[in-house]
Amino acid sequence: MTDISSIIKLTAAEIAAKIASGELTAVQVTEAHLARIDAVDEKVHAFLHVDREGALAQARAVDAKKAAGEKLGPLAGVPLALKDIFTTKDMPTTVGSKILEGWVPPYDATLTQKLKAADVVILGKTNMDEFAMGSSTENSAYGPTGNPWDLTRIPGGSGGGSSAALASFEAPLAIGTDTGGSIRQPAAVTGTVGVKPTYGGVSRYGMVAFSSSLDQGGPCARTVLDAALLHEAIAGHDPMDSTSIDAPVPPVVEAARNGSVQGMRVGVVKQFSGEHYQAGVVQRFNESVELLKSLGATVVELDCPTFDLALSAYYLIAPSECSSNLARFDAMRYGLRVGDDGTKSAEDVTALTREAGFGDEVKRRIILGTYALSSGYYDAYYGSAQKVRTLITREFEQAFEQVDVIVSPTTPTTAFPIGERADDPMAMYLADLCTIPTNLAGNAAMSLPCGLAPEDGLPVGLQIIAPAMKDDRLYKVGAAVEAAFVEKWGHPLIEEAPSL
Numbered sequence: 001m002t003d004i005s006s007i008i009k010l011t012a013a014e015i016a017a018k019i020a021s022g023e024l025t026a027v028q029v030t031e032a033h034l035a036r037i038d039a040v041d042e043k044v045h046a047f048l049h050v051d052r053e054g055a056l057a058q059a060r061a062v063d064a065k066k067a068a069g070e071k072l073g074p075l076a077g078v079p080l081a082l083k084d085i086f087t088t089k090d091m092p093t094t095v096g097s098k099i100l101e102g103w104v105p106p107y108d109a110t111l112t113q114k115l116k117a118a119d120v121v122i123l124g125k126t127n128m129d130e131f132a133m134g135s136s137t138e139n140s141a142y143g144p145t146g147n148p149w150d151l152t153r154i155p156g157g158s159g160g161g162s163s164a165a166l167a168s169f170e171a172p173l174a175i176g177t178d179t180g181g182s183i184r185q186p187a188a189v190t191g192t193v194g195v196k197p198t199y200g201g202v203s204r205y206g207m208v209a210f211s212s213s214l215d216q217g218g219p220c221a222r223t224v225l226d227a228a229l230l231h232e233a234i235a236g237h238d239p240m241d242s243t244s245i246d247a248p249v250p251p252v253v254e255a256a257r258n259g260s261v262q263g264m265r266v267g268v269v270k271q272f273s274g275e276h277y278q279a280g281v282v283q284r285f286n287e288s289v290e291l292l293k294s295l296g297a298t299v300v301e302l303d304c305p306t307f308d309l310a311l312s313a314y315y316l317i318a319p320s321e322c323s324s325n326l327a328r329f330d331a332m333r334y335g336l337r338v339g340d341d342g343t344k345s346a347e348d349v350t351a352l353t354r355e356a357g358f359g360d361e362v363k364r365r366i367i368l369g370t371y372a373l374s375s376g377y378y379d380a381y382y383g384s385a386q387k388v389r390t391l392i393t394r395e396f397e398q399a400f401e402q403v404d405v406i407v408s409p410t411t412p413t414t415a416f417p418i419g420e421r422a423d424d425p426m427a428m429y430l431a432d433l434c435t436i437p438t439n440l441a442g443n444a445a446m447s448l449p450c451g452l453a454p455e456d457g458l459p460v461g462l463q464i465i466a467p468a469m470k471d472d473r474l475y476k477v478g479a480a481v482e483a484a485f486v487e488k489w490g491h492p493l494i495e496e497a498p499s500l
């Protein structure tokens with residue numbers, strides 16, 4: 001099997017096994033994916049930067065290890081698409097923003113270092129909403145990404161480049177970050193798998209900060225097992241990140257290999273339904289709940305009234321933290337510098353640079369956050385939002401006394417057309433209605449495909465939520481659901497994706 005079309009369809013686990021057995025070389029696998037990128041990425045625009053030479057060098061190193069008889073790791077030689085929010089010392093890191101155009105960081109993020117140590121082949125950096133603010137990837141300063149299922153539609157956001165790279169078979173693995181849903185919502189609308197690990201489970205060192213108490217990097221893949229393998233490779237305590245959890249990584253790979261919901265209590269939250277939900281999404285979700293019952297789970301109805309306030313709380317907390325974090329882009333240290341002609345003050349240069357370098361959504365959030373934190377408003381806005389956050393966390397704790405996991409649709413609708421919500425921030429924010437509560441509480445959550453919506457034939461995501469540091473439950477349930485769907489459909493959902 002050396003033809004491109006067969007190689008790009010392999011899962012990460014299959015690729016690693018074939019490289020380890022000598023059936024394929026890492027260079028063959030890398031070349032096949034680079035050829036696929038050459039063939040389709042002009043249309044998809046998943047990548048902002050492709051590191052052809054770096055990827056091939058890494059692949060050659062894996063092949064040399066194999067030739068020398070060294071033991072290869074579980075993802076050695078597997079190509080990966082890295083969200084352009086993680087620092088890479090040998091590639092630019094733009095975060096989808098003009099303000100960092102051309103910036104090559106002086107260091108690798110911990111996650112980047114871990115990928116390299118695992119001999120993963122980093123193909124390049126993927127497109128994203130500027131500073132991870134958005135749900136469609138339209139807020140990228142470098143133009144939108146298309147959804148491989150229908151290029152006129154959004155691939156989700158902010159990590160739309162990563163999800164599109166998976167769905168277009170440009171990479172079998174990708175990395176995302178999830179502040180309010182940026183891993184899970186793109187996974188849902190592209191028919192792929194995305195996991196937001198427990199907050200603190202994957203290091204944030206070298207991950208450009210948006211909202212530090214919410215941001216969490218995590219794995220994206222086309223199968224539950226592949227996501228678990230990647231999860232294990234990137235997770236773990238990091239002394240460079242003060243919020244990193246100093247505890248063993250939950251046994252995610254073992255769970256993914258032993259999928260089961262037998263005897264499990266699964267919660268369905270009343271608040272994850274209502275007027276904003278598309279009929280076909282609700283239908284596929286209800287079928288998934290029936291499937292869980294047929295596989296041996298008990299379904300428990302839950303009432304979590306403060307979840308209705310999650311979106312409002314998020315849009316105070318995240319912009320507040322963003323207004324503080326993005327203050328570092330002052331034209332003095334790195335990145336863009338506008339108007340420095342020797343006649344202007346440092347303040348003017350900073351103002352001109354931020355005016356030119358940030359897009360509308362980023363400016364909107366900086367203004368919102370600065371207002372919410374300002375004297376006289378702090379208690380009314382930021383303070384109240386933090387109280388709501390505590391209540392949501394408590395409601396989750398109470399819910400997890402009754403159930404092992406919670407399920408919901410990942411996002412209320414399927415992929416919407418590019419441009420449809422671009423001028424309506426509130427409509428855009430609704431895409432994260434079901435994902436945000438988890439970020440506020442710091443729990444772990446997964447999105448995996450549960451079918452196509454009958455009205456438009458586009459993928460629907462099932463969200464599974466587990467308590468903090470019980471990430472393995474996501475994989476146990478996810479693997480069982482995935483196996484049942486494959487049996488029902490006769491193949492993984494991604495095979496329904498129209499070829500580009």
Ligand SMILES: NC(=O)C[C@H](N)C(=O)O
Nearest residue numbers: 132133134179180181182
């Ligand atoms: N960053 C995220 O998780 C995305 C979320 N839609 C936001 O715009 O904040």
